[in-house]
Amino acid sequence: MKLDGTERVQISSNSEPSQMNISGEWIYFWEDKDKGSLYRMKLDGTRKMKLSNVHAYHKGIVGDWIFYQCGWIESNVYPVYRIKLDGTGKTRVGG
Structure with missing residues (x-):
């Protein structure tokens, strides 16, 4: 799709991305x-x-890393992880 919203193209019919x-x-x-x-x-x-x-949220990309947060509401633990853009190197970095 162009920046003005024209020329939209469906790229996947089997996903529900957010x-x-x-x-x-x-x-x-x-x-x-x-x-x-x-x-x-x-x-x-x-x-x-x-x-x-994992079910994760609050995602952000910084350089070659994706940072995201997972949550277990019943235990009030919300660890932060990072993973490389290719899916390798998953590491807990906080929380």
Whole structure:
């Protein structure tokens, strides 16, 4: 799609993405169909890949890293993780 909203193109019909971010040639998003797991796919809708199995939120991309927060409401624990854009190097960094 162009910046003015014209030339919209559907790139995937089997996803329910939310909280999308674009970095380079990739879209990073939470997949609502998969309990909020973190995914990425190419801008043309190909090469969809699951990066993390946890329900996460408050995602941000900084350099080569995605930072996100997971929550377990019943225990009031909200750890912060980071994972590389390719899905490797998952590390708890706080919380």
